[in-house]
Amino acid sequence: MSNEQLLDLYEPKRQSPVAIMMFIISFIRKFFNIAIYVFIPLFVGKQAASIMTYLEIAALVIAVFILTMSILSYFKYYYFIDDQSFNIQKGVLSKKKVNLPFERIQNINFEQKIIHQIFGVVTLQIDTAGSAGNEIKVEALPKAEAEAIRDYILEQKRELSLQHTDTDEEVAGVEEAEVIERKPDELLLNLGILDLMKIGVSQNHIRTAFIIIGLGFSFAGNLEDIFKINFFDLFVENADFIGNTYIFPLVFFLIISFFITLVRTILKHFDLRFYKSHEGFKVTSGLFTRQEVALRREKVQIIQWTDNPIRRIFKIFTLDIKQAVSGIVRNNKQKAEVPGCYQHQVDEVLKSCFPDLADEDFSEHRIHSAFVIRRFIYFGLIPLALFLTLYFILEKINFLVIAIAFPVFALLLLLLFHKKYRVYVGTQFIKIKKGFFGTSRAVFPLYKIQAVEIEQSIYQRRKDLANVSIHTANGTLTIPYFPLEKALELKNYALYKVESENRPWM
Amino acid sequence: MENLFTNQQIDVSALPQIQDVTWSPLNKKYLPISLIGTWIFGLILCGIFLGVNLTNTDLIEADWVVWGVSGGIILLFVLISIVSILGFKHKAYALREHDILYKSGLIFRKTIALPYNRVQHSEINQGPIERNFDLAQLEVFTAGGSNSDLVIPGLLNEDAQRIKTFIMAKSANHE
Numbered sequence: 219m220s221n222e223q224l225l226d227l228y229e230p231k232r233q234s235p236v237a238i239m240m241f242i243i244s245f246i247r248k249f250f251n252i253a254i255y256v257f258i259p260l261f262v263g264k265q266a267a268s269i270m271t272y273l274e275i276a277a278l279v280i281a282v283f284i285l286t287m288s289i290l291s292y293f294k295y296y297y298f299i300d301d302q303s304f305n306i307q308k309g310v311l312s313k314k315k316v317n318l319p320f321e322r323i324q325n326i327n328f329e330q331k332i333i334h335q336i337f338g339v340v341t342l343q344i345d346t347a348g349s350a351g352n353e354i355k356v357e358a359l360p361k362a363e364a365e366a367i368r369d370y371i372l373e374q375k376r377e378l379s380l381q382h383t384d385t386d387e388e389v390a391g392v393e394e395a396e397v398i399e400r401k402p403d404e405l406l407l408n409l410g411i412l413d414l415m416k417i418g419v420s421q422n423h424i425r426t427a428f429i430i431i432g433l434g435f436s437f438a439g440n441l442e443d444i445f446k447i448n449f450f451d452l453f454v455e456n457a458d459f460i461g462n463t464y465i466f467p468l469v470f471f472l473i474i475s476f477f478i479t480l481v482r483t484i485l486k487h488f489d490l491r492f493y494k495s496h497e498g499f500k501v502t503s504g505l506f507t508r509q510e511v512a513l514r515r516e517k518v519q520i521i522q523w524t525d526n527p528i529r530r531i532f533k534i535f536t537l538d539i540k541q542a543v544s545g546i547v548r549n550n551k552q553k554a555e556v557p558g559c560y561q562h563q564v565d566e567v568l569k570s571c572f573p574d575l576a577d578e579d580f581s582e583h584r585i586h587s588a589f590v591i592r593r594f595i596y597f598g599l600i601p602l603a604l605f606l607t608l609y610f611i612l613e614k615i616n617f618l619v620i621a622i623a624f625p626v627f628a629l630l631l632l633l634l635f636h637k638k639y640r641v642y643v644g645t646q647f648i649k650i651k652k653g654f655f656g657t658s659r660a661v662f663p664l665y666k667i668q669a670v671e672i673e674q675s676i677y678q679r680r681k682d683l684a685n686v687s688i689h690t691a692n693g694t695l696t697i698p699y700f701p702l703e704k705a706l707e708l709k710n711y712a713l714y715k716v717e718s719e720n721r722p723w724m
Numbered sequence: 725m726e727n728l729f730t731n732q733q734i735d736v737s738a739l740p741q742i743q744d745v746t747w748s749p750l751n752k753k754y755l756p757i758s759l760i761g762t763w764i765f766g767l768i769l770c771g772i773f774l775g776v777n778l779t780n781t782d783l784i785e786a787d788w789v790v791w792g793v794s795g796g797i798i799l800l801f802v803l804i805s806i807v808s809i810l811g812f813k814h815k816a817y818a819l820r821e822h823d824i825l826y827k828s829g830l831i832f833r834k835t836i837a838l839p840y841n842r843v844q845h846s847e848i849n850q851g852p853i854e855r856n857f858d859l860a861q862l863e864v865f866t867a868g869g870s871n872s873d874l875v876i877p878g879l880l881n882e883d884a885q886r887i888k889t890f891i892m893a894k895s896a897n898h899e
Contacts, residue, residue: 542867668868671836679833689872709837710739716839717822
C-alpha cells in the first residue's frame with residue numbers, strides 16, 4: 219500500500235451516495251410490508267374512510283421525517299482509521315463517536331447487494347469480540363477502499379500480535395515471520411451451475427414444503443381476521459384425506475417447494491468460490507447479493523460436514539466452518555457454509571485448522587438405548603394419545619391415521635438416530651457423528667471448550683445416565699443419554715485440557 | 725469402547741474429580757426472599773386478572789370461569805413455591821483452583837463447570853427485595869452464549885463481591 223493511499227484512509231470520509239439509495243429502498247420495502255397489514259383490514263372494515271385520512275397524514279409526516287433524518291445523517295456520517303483504531307463519527311442532533319481498536323476487531327466481511335454491484339461498492343461489516351460485542355456496518359463504500367482498509371487492519375493486527383509474543387517471550391521466529399510473503403489465495407472450490415443443480419435437487423424439500431404450508435396457515439390466519447371465516451373449521455369439515463382430497467395439495471406443495479428451493483439455492487450460492495487464504499479461508503457467493511465471509515484459522519471452533527441420502531450418491535457434503543462469534547450477535551451472515559464440498563476439500567480444511575487431528579487416536583462410544591424409549595414417550599405416545607382423543611371427539615378418520623402414523627414414524631427416526639450416534643473421544647479432539655437419514659459429523663478441539671454441563675433427569679439418575687452439554691464459542695453440543703461414568707470422565711478430562719493447556723481459543 | 729481415553733500419558737482417574745467437591749450452599753435467607761418475590765408477582769398477576777374481570781363483566785360471562793382461572797394461577801404459584809423449596813437444597817456452588825461450579829435442579833439436576841480462563845466478564849445484580857436483605861446474584865459470562873452463562877443467586881453481597889474479584893483476578897492471569 220502506498221503512503222498516499224494510507225493517508226487517504228486517515229481522512230474522515232462520507233459513504234458513497236449509494237448508501238442513501240439503499241436506505242430509501244429498504245425504507246420503501248419495510249413501509250409496504252407494514253402497510254399491507256395495516257391497510258387491507260382498513261379497506262375491508264367499515265370505518266375505513268374516516269380513519270384513513272388521519273392515518274394517511276400521520277404516515278406521511280412520519281415518512282417525511284424519517285427520510286429527512288436519514289439524509290441528514292448520511293451527511294453527518296464519517297469513517298476513518300488512525301494508528302490504532304477504526305473510527306466512525308455520526309449523529310445529527312447529538313454527536314457520537316465509535317472507536318474500534320484494531321486488537322478488538324475479529325472479523326471483516328464484505329457484502330454486495332445487486333445495487334452495490336452495479337455501482338462497485340460494498341457493505342463493510344466489522345465484527346468485534348467479547349460479550350459486549352457489537353457489529354459496525356458501513357453501508358456503502360468503494361470496493362478498493364474497503365479492501366485497503368481490511369488489508370491495513372489485518373496487517374496492523376498481525377504486527378500487534380507479533381509485538382505481543384516478542385515481549386512475552388523471545389521468539390526466534392519473529393524476523394522470519396515478518397519476511398514471509400503474504401501467500402496468494404488458493405481456490406479450493408468453485409461451484410458451477412451443474413454443482414448448484416446437484417445441491418438444489420438434494421436440499422431438504424420436505425422441510426421447505428412444511429414451511430410453505432406453515433406460512434399458508436399464518437396467511438390464512440390473517441385472512442380470517444379480515445373475512446371472518448374460520449379456516450380451521452373448513453379444514454376439519456372437509457378433512458378426508460383418505461379420499462384423496464389432500465393428496466393433491468400435498469404433491470402440489472412439494473413440487474412448488476422443490477422449484478423454490480432450487481432457485482433459492484442457485485441464487486444464494488451462485489458462483490461460490492471457496493479460497494484458502496493467508497489467515498484461513500474465504501467464501502464468496504451469491505448472484506443478486508454477493509457476500510464475502512472471511513474466516514481466521516484460530517477462530518474456528520467447530521468444523522461440521524453433513525450429507526443426506528441424495529448427496530451421498532453425488533458424494534458431496536455441506537461443510538460448515540463455525541467460528542467464534544461475538545456474544546450477542548449470532549446472525550447467519552457469520553456462517554461460512556460451503557455446500558457441494560467433496561471429501562478432499564473437507565480434509566484440506568480439517569488439516570489446515572486442526573493439524574493435530576491426523577495423529578489423533580479416537581475411541582468410539584455410543585449413547586444408551588434408553589434414549590429411544592424415553593424420547594418415544596414424548597414424540598410417539600403423547601401425540602398418539604392426543605390424536606386418538608381428537609379422533610374420538612371429532613370422529614374424523616384422518617386423526618386416527620395420524621394417531622397411528624405418528625408413533626411409527628417417530629420410532630423409526632429414533633431407532634435410526636440411536637443406531638448412527640457415535641462419540642469419538644481422542645486426546646485433543648472430540649468427534650460426534652449423528653443424523654437420521656443423512657449423517658452429520660462435527661469435530662472440535664477440547665481446549666476450545668467454554669464450559670461443560672451435566673444434566674440428569676430422575677429417570678437418568680436411576681439408570682446412571684446423563685446428558686453432557688459442551689458449550690463452545692459457536693453453539694452447544696449435547697450428548698444425550700451417555701453413561702454417567704463416561705460423562706464425568708469426559709467432563710473432568712475436558713476441564714483438565716482447558717485449564718492445563720491455557721491455549722488461546724481464538 | 726471400554727475406556728474413554730487411550731494413547732495418553734496422564735491417568736484419567738488421577739484427574740481432579742468434580743464428584744469430590746465440597747459444595748457451598750446458598751445463603752439461607754435466599755429461599756424466603758425468592759418466595760416473597762414469586763408471591764408478589766403471583767398476587768399482582770391474579771389481582772390484575774380479577775380486577776379487570778370484576779369491573780368489566782362482559783369479558784368473561786361465567787363467574788366460575790373467572791374464579792377458576794384465578795385459583796389456577798394461585799395453584800401454579802403454589803407449585804412453583806414447592807419446587808423452589810424442595811430445589812433449594814440442591815442449589816450450591818464451589819470454587820476450585822481453575823474453575824467455578826454451580827449445581828441446581830430438582831427434577832433435572834444440572835452441574836455446570838466454567839474454567840476461569842474462559843471468563844469474559846462477570847456481573848453482580850441486586851433486586852429491590854434482595855437489596856434490603858443484603859443479598860446479591862453473581863453472573864459469570866463466557867463466549868459460549870447464554871446457555872453457558874453461570875448464575876449463582878442468593879449470595880451475601882459481600883461474598884458475591886469477593887468471588888467476583890477472585891474470578892476476575894484468576895481470569896486476568898491467563899491473558
